[in-house]
Amino acid sequence: MNALHLWLRHETRTTERRTPVVPADARRLVESGVTLTVEESPQRVFPIEAYEEAGCRVAGTGSWVSAPSDAVVLGLKELPDEPAALTHRHIFFGHAYKQQPGAETLLRRFLAGGGTLLDLEYLVDDDGRRLAAFGYWAGYLGAALAVLHHRGRLRTPLRPTSKEELDAELAGDGGQLKALVIGALGRSGRGARVALEAAGIEPTCWDLAETRDLDRHALLEHELMVNTVLTTSPVPPFLTDKDLDEPGRRLRTLCDVTCDVGSPMNVLPVYDTTTDWTEPVRRLRERPALDLIAIDNLPSLLPLEASVDFSAALLPMLLEFETGGAWGRGLDRFRQACREIGAREGEFRDA
Structure with missing residues (x-):
């Protein structure tokens, strides 16, 4: 199995200053063999230099759209409206599994590109308790x-x-x-x-x-x-x-x-x-x-306090990425949501 390549994207919402991975935890990921690319983001509570010092690669704002196909794009809030077809695996709060406004549009973007949503809200343990939350x-x-x-x-x-x-x-x-x-x-x-x-x-x-x-x-x-x-x-x-x-x-x-x-x-x-x-x-x-x-x-x-706590909870999950468990449950929930809007099993990408 190829080593994990995480791509930490810039948040397009101007009031979003949090990050799902803080520099200290980025260093632990890099030391464990994860490739971590971090987009420049003037509003993120931690400066890009802190990620560079942790051993991360640096990329331009919004460059995730042309990231390598095996990269897993990590963020928090909504994606921009383009591209219309999402080809990567994405980790963020999608708000797309409870019939919210715009939910079907987002899911169909994943189906159009063969991508996958691993929604942070549905990253849960065996008892259904969320593993990383704000x-x-x-x-x-x-x-x-x-x-x-x-x-x-x-x-x-x-x-x-x-x-x-x-x-x-x-x-x-x-x-x-x-x-x-x-x-x-x-x-x-x-x-x-x-x-x-x-x-x-x-x-x-x-x-x-x-x-x-x-x-x-x-x-x-x-x-x-x-x-x-x-x-x-x-x-x-x-x-x-x-x-x-x-x-x-x-x-x-x-x-x-x-x-x-x-x-x-x-x-x-x-x-x-x-x-x-x-x-x-x-x-x-x-x-x-x-x-x-x-x-x-x-x-x-409270971007500093919130990011530090969330990153600490998410770190063990990222270190165990692709080993089933919580991520497997998240993939199952994505597929269920796609079936609910009429998608066929053959439209899903193997994550």
Whole structure:
């Protein structure tokens, strides 16, 4: 078997500053025999020189399209719209397996070129637990932004920061704010609870037991809510438009960390587009006011901390690439998604 050639691509989204592999872990990959090519990227939190010092090759921004056919292209967020046919194996968060908008278009690009998507969201162990995730930092930042907005202290446009700086902004002023975290026992929920604790807030915590027969009236009694639930099959929504118009609603700030907008798995079908760093808050109701935060790359606001944690979790998987296990499950899930849009078995490339 040929040695693994990883190609770390530049992220086209201008607010994406994270990386799935930090320089220290890049060095470990190179020392283990992996060829690692890193594209130049002015926004990546680590400079290209740090990768060069780790023994990586350097390539131009966006040059993955002409990378050797055996290279595995590694990234985080969405690919550019071109090329129309994707020929490589790609590792990134594709958001294409739950009928999200644009999902079929992306899958057909892979089918057209014979490429393969190994979605990081579906890199899981034998029990279905994700092996590398940004969930903790997504929950932490979602809750932090919600608190700062609720207190009238959120500065826009958003900019990358550090945990120390953000903790200092959150400190004090806890008051009697009544906050709710849904999915409180998961990675994202844990991060949300830590941020609320830093803000002096002790939240109500709901998880599976409380959402099986969700009490919407009790939910609406909270002033601030952070949703961190990620579902893989449709469930009854936590809130609907009708609920937002209920008399006596106390809910004023809603943060959806999950951002499954447009998917049948969306537990908060009360909005149709995400928010962003420039305009992080959208008004959903005027009387009484209800504001939404739904940013789908929250951890990029803490790019250093988030990248270091994610890279450490992903490294063992990359060192074991092509040995089956989690990667084999990821390939199976890609093929299942392709079959769901009508692809035939013969259209799949052997990964």
